[in-house]
Amino acid sequence: MHLVICVDRDDDLGRKARVAGPVIGRAAVLDAATRLGVADPEDSDANAMLAAVGLFDELRAAGDEAEVAVLSGDARVGIISDREIARQFDEVLKKLEVSSLYLVSDGAEDENVFPILSSRKPIASVKRIYIRQTATLQGTYYTVVRALKDRKLRFKTILPAAAFLLFLGFVESLSVFYGLDIWSYGAVFLLLFIGAYLVIWTFDIDEWMLEKVQTFGSDLRSGSIAVFMGVISVTFFVLGWVNGDASLANPGYITPGAHIYEFLYAAIVWWVAAAAVWEGGSAVHQAMSGKGFPQSFWVVSVSITAFGVESYALLSLAQTTSSGLSSFTGLVPDVVGVALGIAMGAFAGVLRQYLQVRSRVTAEMAAAS
Helix, strand or coil, X not given: CEEEEEEECCCHHHHHHCCCCCEECHHHHHHHHHHHHHHXXXXXXXXXXXXXXXXXXXXXXXXXCEEEEEEECCCCCCHHHHHHHHHHHHHHHHHCCCCEEEEEECCHHHHCCHHHHHCCCCEEEEEECCCCCCCXXXXXXXXXXXXCCCHHHHHHHHHHHHHHHHHHHHHHHHHHCCCCCHHHHHHHHHHHHHHHHHHHHHCCHHHHHHHHHHHHHHHHHCCCHHHHHHHHHHHHHHHHHHHXXXXXXXXXXXXXXXXXXXXXXXXXXXXXXXHHHHHHHHHHHHHHCCCCCCCHHHHHXXXXXXXXXXXXXXXXXXXXXXXXXXXXXXXXXXXXXXXXHHHHHHXXXXXXXXXXXXXXXXXXXXXXX
16 A cells, blocks of 8 residues: 655644644545644645645556555654654554555655655655745745744744844943943843844744733632732742842952853842742642643743752852862862752653653543543
8 A cells, every 4th residue: 555644743733723643544634734724824734735635646546555644743843753753653554554655745844754754664756845926026025924923934043143132232241341331231232122022023922921911810800829929920030130130249250250150140049939930820720720730830840940950050160160169079069969950850851751651641541442
């Protein structure tokens, strides 16, 4: 049997159309393509899925035994998405007797997983789908604007520019500590503002903030614990900033590096506490809303704690080494803290994998019953 496969590496199908892979069969693939097309008419994966159905029809018309399937990965493109695609492909192979593969792709990103598929079954043909666009200047402009709405593309284009501008603003801000003229402050503000704006736009932080503002009123009227925990979290964040700013008043620290790590050293504990309180409030709110206590809370909590422990230990280590050492015994607590943070981070990863496997097994058992 020939198997026509379309790969959605970043799981647009699941995120936008709420269709889980693998999708097997002509009717199922057509339904999935229709749902994705309705959810996002400009997504090229829908066109690739329709092209896969067309190729399947050609093979059947030629008298060949064939089937069509769609494999979806994960939004975290890379190892995680490729593992998911490999798992789904193995699931398909258990259900079908496949002799060769006909692969349909809408771009080079999806084709990165082709070696995974070819390691299991031979590839007979590869077909790439190109989406025609309007050739006018106006069409090109709107094509670029629409393309920049794609979060993946912004990660590759806008985010590096934003990071560069933030870096320039950070470097320029160091010179302000040494009393340069007002133009230096203007350059710092401009660079940091543009860089921060691009980062906010890239990660859709503005949409997240707007959503929080819209739900704040209803949460406040309903007496949601998330509101009060959020206020405490913001208070902790502000206290961390104030505490860090107060640490810069010590005239003994004159180098830019000393200013930086003294500020962070004084603020990091408050900021970690703010993140922990925020996450705890969200988890309790979800549990009290009848949605169940989120399993991700434990992973996030351990990760936040690991970040706080390791960051604090590294900053303490930098402070200890810069002030001079009479013996290496003074480094022991800091080194232990760094090691503990790394161990907790590794444990968070293991815990996440365990919860994913347990959730998958539970779903399979529920489906079987």
